[in-house]
Amino acid sequence: SKTRHFKWEVEYMYWSPDCMEGVVMGINGQFPGPTIRAVAGDTIVVELTNRLHTEGVVIHWHGIRQFGTPWADGTASISQCAINPGETFIYRYKVDKAGTYFYHGHYGMQRSAGLYGSLVVEVGEGQKEPFHYDGEFNLLLSDWWHKGSQEQEVALSSKPFRWIGEPQTLLINGRGQYNCSLAAHVTNSSSPQCQFRGNEQCSPQILHVQPHKTYRLRVSSTTALASLNLQIGNHKMVMVEADGNYIQPVAVDDLDIYSGESYSVLIHTDQDPSKNYWISVSVRGREPKTPQGLTILNYQTTSASKLPTSTPPVSPLWNDYNHSKSFSNKILALMGSPKPPTTYNRRIILLNTQNTINGFTKWAINNISLTLPPTPYLGAIKHRLSNAFDQKSPPENFPNDYDVMKPPTNTNSTYGNGVYMLEFRTTVDVILQNANALATGVSEIHPWHLHGHDFWVLGYGEGKFREKDAKRFNLKNPPLRNTAVIFPFGWTALRFVADNPGVWAFHCHIEPHLHMGMGVVFAEGVHLVKDVPNHALACGLTGKMLMSNYSHH
Numbered sequence: 261s262k263t264r265h266f267k268w269e270v271e272y273m274y275w276s277p278d279c280m281e282g283v284v285m286g287i288n289g290q291f292p293g294p295t296i297r298a299v300a301g302d303t304i305v306v307e308l309t310n311r312l313h314t315e316g317v318v319i320h321w322h323g324i325r326q327f328g329t330p331w332a333d334g335t336a337s338i339s340q341c342a343i344n345p346g347e348t349f350i351y352r353y354k355v356d357k358a359g360t361y362f363y364h365g366h367y368g369m370q371r372s373a374g375l376y377g378s379l380v381v382e383v384g385e386g387q388k389e390p391f392h393y394d395g396e397f398n399l400l401l402s403d404w405w406h407k408g409s410q411e412q413e414v415a416l417s418s419k420p421f422r423w424i425g426e427p428q429t430l431l432i433n434g435r436g437q438y439n440c441s442l443a444a445h446v447t448n449s450s451s452p453q454c455q456f457r458g459n460e461q462c463s464p465q466i467l468h469v470q471p472h473k474t475y476r477l478r479v480s481s482t483t484a485l486a487s488l489n490l491q492i493g494n495h496k497m498v499m500v501e502a503d504g505n506y507i508q509p510v511a512v513d514d515l516d517i518y519s520g521e522s523y524s525v526l527i528h529t530d531q532d533p534s535k536n537y538w539i540s541v542s543v544r545g546r547e548p549k550t551p552q553g554l555t556i557l558n559y560q561t562t563s564a565s566k567l568p569t570s571t572p573p574v575s576p577l578w579n580d581y582n583h584s585k586s587f588s589n590k591i592l593a594l595m596g597s598p599k600p601p602t603t604y605n606r607r608i609i610l611l612n613t614q615n616t617i618n619g620f621t622k623w624a625i626n627n628i629s630l631t632l633p634p635t636p637y638l639g640a641i642k643h644r645l646s647n648a649f650d651q652k653s654p655p656e657n658f659p660n661d662y663d664v665m666k667p668p669t670n671t672n673s674t675y676g677n678g679v680y681m682l683e684f685r686t687t688v689d690v691i692l693q694n695a696n697a698l699a700t701g702v703s704e705i706h707p708w709h710l711h712g713h714d715f716w717v718l719g720y721g722e723g724k725f726r727e728k729d730a731k732r733f734n735l736k737n738p739p740l741r742n743t744a745v746i747f748p749f750g751w752t753a754l755r756f757v758a759d760n761p762g763v764w765a766f767h768c769h770i771e772p773h774l775h776m777g778m779g780v781v782f783a784e785g786v787h788l789v790k791d792v793p794n795h796a797l798a799c800g801l802t803g804k805m806l807m808s809n810y811s812h813h
């Protein structure tokens with residue numbers, strides 16, 4: 261195994277992700293940031309310099325478990341202090357498991373600002389994937405607003421609340437088209453056809469393939485908001501990997517992907533080689549006001565500039581939740597994958613509600629809206645600084661008589677930053693319980709992401725979770741994942757083993773929702789954590805502690 265060194269500078273820069281110029285967060289002058297490619301067992305070293313002038317920055321390596329290096333998880337207020345302008349922080353961690361991952365900013369709303377990129381881990385030497393392919397492509401999906409992330413953040417924190425609205429554009433590898441359409445010649449759209457010279461920042465990245473080959477597409481979604489559906493004209497996809505874990509191969513016509521998820525699909529290029537085909541991405545789960553994101557699958561036996569003659573594939577109706585549910589239920593672990601423990605030590609039930617606190621619109625989990633503290637939990641817990649955050653454990657459950665089908669009646673929601681302290685190496689069940697939001701009859705999709713672990717998805721259900729629902733849990737071949745969705749008015753059951761010393765965020769991956777408090781914090785075995793660089797803790801109460809240690813010597 262190798263150590264792979266990277267020197268990165270994060271800065272704001274002018275860019276035209278969707279042919280309209282705006283400001284993005286770039287890395288080394290690139291948007292999206294550079295792709296990291298490594299081999300399982302490698303060590304990644306990223307020397308990250310903050311060139312933002314007026315704000316801190318951190319980068320989270322989404323899906324990498326950080327065994328032994330919880331301080332390198334890149335979550336502001338949890339694993340480290342934000343890196344100050346002009347400063348350099350060194351992330352050093354092992355990528356122990358092959359798979360499709362990505363990275364992104366995890367401070368304020370920097371992911372919305374465009375701070376993200378792909379991270380691909382190949383199987384270690386002498387190892388084999390349980391499937392074959394001739395070539396591969398990376399599709400990093402995101403959504404883009406013309407309103408800057410600063411203004412979005414202010415809007416969400418205002419009283420009265422101002423919603424950011426739907427994204428203007430869907431981006432594939434950071435590229436989309438706002439004021440024109442690739443497909444204008446075949447659809448009856450009012451927008452003109454896009455004209456490219458070829459080197460525009462917004463021109464689509466075309467996938468060039470040979471006929472009669474198998475390709476692996478590594479698809480991941482780092483959207484701020486949108487749930488997506490991906491289709492490739494005339495081509496079936498066979499899903500083989502989800503969130504860095506192998507799954508039972510399953511053929512699908514279209515792929516649902518929620519923010520925080522990644523998949524590998526195989527396609528076979530067995531269609532008419534004198535044609536090109538659309539790859540289309542559309543919004544699901546919210547009434548779409550955003551045009552499809554498009555790019556082209558080009559058979560190299562024909563010209564890449566030839567546009568498909570058919571219309572781009574249309575996704576299932578945005579609110580066809582049965583389609584989405586049956587898709588999620590198709591994802592099962594590949595035979596031979598690690599199985600979950602058959603029993604649990606602790607079951608935490610987390611009610612997801614939207615509430616108002618002093619007139620501010622927030623999301624709350626068991627009535628608590630997460631507000632991150634100035635001292636990173638990792639240092640605060642390790643050094644027992646009991647003033648750094650609420651010492652009272654957040655609730656394990658919600659009142660029995662709470663009606664999840666009605667707007668919230670829990671008027672006493674509060675801000676909080678308590679931690680679920682997990683007994684090291686125990687098995688934890690989490691039931692994510694969805695509910696009606698503030699408006700009557702409305703319940704949203706929330707993709708929940710866990711840092712530091714994979715969990716087994718034991719099942720999904722409708723309405724309120726009941727003890728007897730646990731009898732239907734899939735303990736035979738539940739998929740291991742790091743992100744799982746809760747459907748409107750439903751619940752999702754997860755199980756994981758708390759075997760990774762550190763402090764870990766568990767939150768809705770919709771960036772505005774997280775910003776509005778939709779998350780919790782887990783901690784386990786923190787006394788076992790070693791070698792936390794001082795620089796990670798040089799703020800808040802741990803910063804003061806370090807200063808007084810220094811002056812005493």
Ligand code: C2O
Binds near residue numbers: 366709765
């Ligand atoms: Cu990809 Cu805490 O997030």
Ligand code: CU
Binds near residue numbers: 707768
């Ligand atoms: Cu959410």
